[in-house]
Amino acid sequence: MLQDQQYLRIPGPTPIPPSVERAMAKPMVGHRASVTDDLLKKIQPGLRKVFGTDQDVLIVAGSGTAGLEAAAVNTVRRGEEAIVIVSGSFGARFEKICLAHGIIVHRYETEWGEAFEPEVVRGMLEEHPGVKAVFSTYCETSTGVVNPVAELARVVREVSDALIIADGVSIIGGVEAKMDEWGLDVLVTGSQKAMMLPPGLMFAAVSDRAWNVIEANPDRGFYLDLVQYRDSIRENTTPFTPAVSLLYGLDQALTLLEEEGIAEVAARHELMRDMIRAAFRAHGIPLLTSDEAGSPTVTAVRPDDFDAEGFRSLIHREFGLAVASGQGKLEGKIFRVGHMGYCSPGDVLQMIALFELGIARAGKQIETGKGVAAAQRVYLQKGEQTK
């Protein structure tokens, strides 16, 4: 195998488009130079579109977890109550963050692989009227579940003043998010998933009512104090040194999203999800989630007659094709396929063809080509024909 031939299809980090790589290779500039201010100013409208918000989108040098922690420490004080919805590893991370900051957690854990039910949260809020925030995971990367965050926001707002906080790490950039319309109060994401960038940036947007809560909170820490980022971005700058190369890359990634159109990007991701699901279904290989809960960006497969880990290792060795293992309680039981960001329907057909070869190589009887054909049928039915 040619050593450079690698297909990175884990649910993040994801491959970087060549034009984004080129943008990141620009010469370094001073982070307080006007060129950096201009870049931050140029980036803002595109980021707002991706989030579906009129608020400023704050840019922080840090990973997605920094975003989760910022969401928690800015909105909820030590000793206050929060509901944390755990539908997988990243929901569990929200809980750990809250506990690390002395927040009282009311935990709602779903079956892993299932979406949460907003009505359960309604009941919990009625039981715990002092809850200040509800922490949710928009796309649970560990299970491939897309959760109904818009519906959650509607339900929470009906019965409580609790803020609705969503971790959008593995989905923002791959869906048509409407933060303002849906009533989300804090939405955070990372750079290394559907945003088509390397890891190293997190983005956060905050509603007016959440800003009121945050401003009144005297204990927001320092590096992750979102007020500092808000006040700085209004001046087209950042409170601390920004990751300049990643900003150049972000500018180009937003240009790519803009050129394709956010709605078209979302449609591409849904199409890729439907193709990949149809392929595994054609072979009778179980998917972890229902169609309704299936994320447009990541799909978890739970094989019942071949070993997930052996398969992962085989396709990586033989084709340079990397997919992810299960996490937490799903470790060793599933494999997870990323189909987000710099990924096309053609790339999905390629992975399916290689999955089939890998399954055949692993010794399972399989009618190769059948999954590709199923995915091709989905494409021909749903894929938009280019004029």
Add this chain to the structure above:
Amino acid sequence: MLQDQQYLRIPGPTPIPPSVERAMAKPMVGHRASVTDDLLKKIQPGLRKVFGTDQDVLIVAGSGTAGLEAAAVNTVRRGEEAIVIVSGSFGARFEKICLAHGIIVHRYETEWGEAFEPEVVRGMLEEHPGVKAVFSTYCETSTGVVNPVAELARVVREVSDALIIADGVSIIGGVEAKMDEWGLDVLVTGSQKAMMLPPGLMFAAVSDRAWNVIEANPDRGFYLDLVQYRDSIRENTTPFTPAVSLLYGLDQALTLLEEEGIAEVAARHELMRDMIRAAFRAHGIPLLTSDEAGSPTVTAVRPDDFDAEGFRSLIHREFGLAVASGQGKLEGKIFRVGHMGYCSPGDVLQMIALFELGIARAGKQIETGKGVAAAQRVYLQKGEQTK
């Protein structure tokens, strides 16, 4: 469609491996600095392996055509006779070059899409005993034919002292060439095909008996005078300014070929050829060449019930997948698929899946997936299993 998503599957230029791109992005250095001498010295053993020769491989800043012209003007003088075998556009180019330099051409044109027959050349040499050189095309890029150059060399050497000259542009780097063993006198190639580099370099190797002829030739021109390149490369330098970035890239491309192994690289190309041929055959779509004459690097398809040009345009528009049109007398009648260099069996499966979608989109009844399955069967039978 995401604008960066482009699949370049024309028979050259071909995609550049990321590690080669990174190598070419190294800072510029002086072409007479010792770092450039070291680079030229380091490159030489790898290039010799690719050519299958103990001779120095000369490196010239120029396109493949510069290589064809160098082969002609160095070995044959104005007014001397040569046989030119024309099995497509690039054979025809050799003829034009010879005529431009006042060489008397005895032309042997095959049916385009068929390989030449060395026995025909034997007959021509018997008829024209004054012939100084036989010009042949190893892989005819315009038809996807691989010609029997080793057999040609054997036959020519049996009946004549004529030099055997081969254009290896679209195949060297994708086969296990054995220039010395086969008895080729001049073998030239370009950088932008199976060598996995951008266009801009041509390579030439010359046998001892050809050097004798060349040295005795008083009229070798200047820029393409191969003696100058030979004398320079012995000092690890070049007579004129070399394309330094391409040399950095070449060093890395040779490293990739070395890591994979030249025999393994050749086997990968044969496998890709067999997969793509099986796919079109499964659909009953005619190939231009016989299996025996089919090149491991480029395949020409001659559809009989859909329009080649409309199909090419459709798959480029809808999938960003570029294949080449026909040239010369095959214009509009065929399309040509490059499967060389930075290309894997997985990439071949991807193109087949997209070809099927394109044919379906073009309105032809086609059982999508059938060609992919046929190619997958070839892979499972012939593809070497990675331990």
